[in-house]
Amino acid sequence: MRLASLLVSASFAASALAHYTLPTLIVNGKSSGEWVNIRRTNNYNTQAPVQDVTSPDFTCYTSETHATATTAEVAAGSSISIKANGPMYHAGVVNVYMANAGGNAASYDGSGQKWFKVYDMPPVTNGGSSISFPGADIDTITFTIPKSLPSGEYLIRAEHIALHSASSFGGAQFYLSCAQVKVTGGGSGSPGPLVSIPGVYTGNEPGIKINIYYPVPANYTMPGPAVWSG
Numbered sequence: 001m002r003l004a005s006l007l008v009s010a011s012f013a014a015s016a017l018a019h020y021t022l023p024t025l026i027v028n029g030k031s032s033g034e035w036v037n038i039r040r041t042n043n044y045n046t047q048a049p050v051q052d053v054t055s056p057d058f059t060c061y062t063s064e065t066h067a068t069a070t071t072a073e074v075a076a077g078s079s080i081s082i083k084a085n086g087p088m089y090h091a092g093v094v095n096v097y098m099a100n101a102g103g104n105a106a107s108y109d110g111s112g113q114k115w116f117k118v119y120d121m122p123p124v125t126n127g128g129s130s131i132s133f134p135g136a137d138i139d140t141i142t143f144t145i146p147k148s149l150p151s152g153e154y155l156i157r158a159e160h161i162a163l164h165s166a167s168s169f170g171g172a173q174f175y176l177s178c179a180q181v182k183v184t185g186g187g188s189g190s191p192g193p194l195v196s197i198p199g200v201y202t203g204n205e206p207g208i209k210i211n212i213y214y215p216v217p218a219n220y221t222m223p224g225p226a227v228w229s230g
């Protein structure tokens with residue numbers, strides 16, 4: 001009995017240290033497996049976050065793996081998901097960006113002012129009396145590929161920004177990865193505003209350098225551009 005509870009608390013401690021990665025793309029309810037349609041990130045073993053928003057790893061976190069992935073076909077207007085390898089248990093927010101890959105997602109490194117935001121999941125504030133994070137403890141980020149997005153190959157970059165130790169500069173933890181997709185049946189929309197990644201954040205944004213505990217934030221501003229929904 002005592003040994004069993006020791007083992008349980010030991011494994012709980014191990015998982016609390018383990019952080020998480022974002023390895024799986026789900027299209028039409030079907031997962032193709034870990035690191036198949038998503039580029040395997042440097043942290044596939046350590047699960048450590050990126051904390052320097054100016055680092056080249058802030059794009060797709062692949063400076064060590066140099067990974068590319070298999071490009072998945074997705075219909076414009078459909079709902080797809082990116083799944084973490086466990087619950088994203090830190091208090092935090094979610095953003096999903098896309099960038100036109102100029103014809104070939106596998107050979108695009110994510111550089112240039114090409115990224116636009118397609119989804120976000122902010123916290124719920126209540127005038128300073130409480131703040132809660134719908135983006136915490138979920139393991140799946142589900143969003144819609146805008147119906148009017150032009151057909152073509154894109155990178156999709158999801159980030160979970162953990163804010164539990166974000167009160168000093170560089171304390172926010174970014175868990176991120178990039179999927180490769182070919183969008184079919186799209187429209188003639190013009191996605192924007194367009195940003196570069198890195199470049200989109202300085203780290204000093206009120207939604208990145210923030211004490212979420214005291215005083216309880218009365219409001220919260222999502223970092224980055226507005227969502228483009230087509």
Ligand SMILES: *[C@@H]1O[C@H](CO)[C@@H](O)[C@H](O)[C@H]1NC(C)=O
Pocket residue numbers: 206207210217218219220221222
């Ligand atoms: C809350 O709103 C104020 C006033 O617009 C702004 O200065 C502040 O940065 C916001 N706080 C957060 C955490 O976004």
Ligand SMILES: [Cu+2]
Pocket residue numbers: 018019020090162173
């Ligand atoms: Cu962590």
